[in-house]
Amino acid sequence: MVNKKYFSIGEVSKLKNITIKALRYYHNIGLLIPAYINPDNGYRYYTINQFIYLDIIKICRHRNVSINEIKALFAKADTNYLKLYLEQKNEEIHNEIKKLEQFNKQIEILKTTIHSSEDELMNKGFNIQTFEERYFLSSPTQGGELNEIKSFDKLDEKLGEFTINTFQYGLIYSCHYDNWEISDVFRLITSDDYKFLKDTSNVSELPKGEYLTVNCTKDTEVETFQLVIEYLKKNSLMCNKVYMFYLVTDVFNQYNHFSQFQVSLKSTP
Template sequence: MDNKRYFSIGEVSRLKNVTIKALRYYHDIGLLIPAYTNPDNGYRYYTMNQFIDLDIIKICKQSNVGVKEIKALFAKADTDYLKLYLEQKNEEIHKKIKKLEELNKRIEILKAAIHSSENELMNNGFKIQTFEKRYFLSLPTQGGELNEIKSFDKLDEKLGEFSINTFQYGLIYSCHYDHWEISDVFRLITSDDYRLLKDTSNVSEMPKGEYLTINCTRDAEMETFQSVKEYLEKNSLKCNKVYMFYLVADVFNQYNHFSQFQISLKPTP
């Protein structure tokens, strides 16, 4: 052994946070060969110059690069190629980070929707609530569950990759000559998506202000909507649209769901 500073396999393991088993494996496959191996006892020793090689191996492994590809990279032994390779991996990682951030945002939005829905279900009867300005995309539909499902599919297709799912969606009841019927499906969209889609047809605003709300189960939707109409008549309130939101609560109950009717108390122009 010459006068260079050598590090035992145990020291390298501690200094570079890599297992001894991995270092032995890298040696066996010819990926990282120790600078010196004692012929008497087989002990492996590494120099500090090899630490950068180990750093590159670790970065590649953490980027899910296979051993064969790493070996080919070392066999090429071209620093310019390595720079381009690392730049490509850096770009791939940024894309993954962006996707993970979007996934995390969707998870947070879903958690918030469930929490909000559960809070709403604590309210009984009619209640007046104040909402901030909201935005939504809607599409016409015909009555009947199958038609509504098809319309929601078209709606989500129209939104495509622009929209981060807000998990707030429902039906619009419209009044024509004192006759009420389900006219549209809708999904709330974020303010960022609204800026991207505002010139698209069927994108609208729900104004900030007070809304009359009432909750119900799926089985009681028609009965509750009748109560809504009676309430409007009794209190001389005029409107031509009623929004029915599906509440994200008890989501695994396939036989029933909770909904909330919302009616803007802003005077109809």
């Protein structure tokens, strides 16, 4: 054996950042057999040409490719097949990266929604706030919590998995001949989703402008809504829809959640 033509198992372990235990395992299962085994002491030695196999094994193992699949890949000993295989894995990686980026975006949106909801709770009584344009998808509903839940389920079916969850949703109160009642459930959607869904029925825009807002709890929801209607009458404000947003604050306490009523006053140019 010519010195340095071969590398000991310890040297390979350090050079390729792989454990000796793993190298022995790969040998025992026939995945990567050392180029030379000393017959006197059983020491394993590898050539530099075998390093590429270790690189392929490490790449595949990081992608959770099974040992049997790697063995089958090596058994083919076909470089063209290897290129196609790596292209497929590369595409899978890019698809996973997109999913992770989407998931990360959802996390950021949820965090932002919780923080903004907590900030909204700091506002007491009636307030005038300015909002940018917002977009939402709505679905008709009837009064009653069970009906609202069923309507939200139908709404989510329409939205599908391609839309980004904004975690902002609520109820629409509509006025018909001075009679107010819950008419729809809604979920806010992003501007990108709005462009894609704008020709879909029940997709609408909340215009940029000033909104009358007031917060309430589940227990004071009916009472607060009546105060909103009285405020509108007292100030001669005309509208036929009131939006109630569920505030995402104490996520794990749904028995007495917080909400915010919003009424569009006047759009800004």
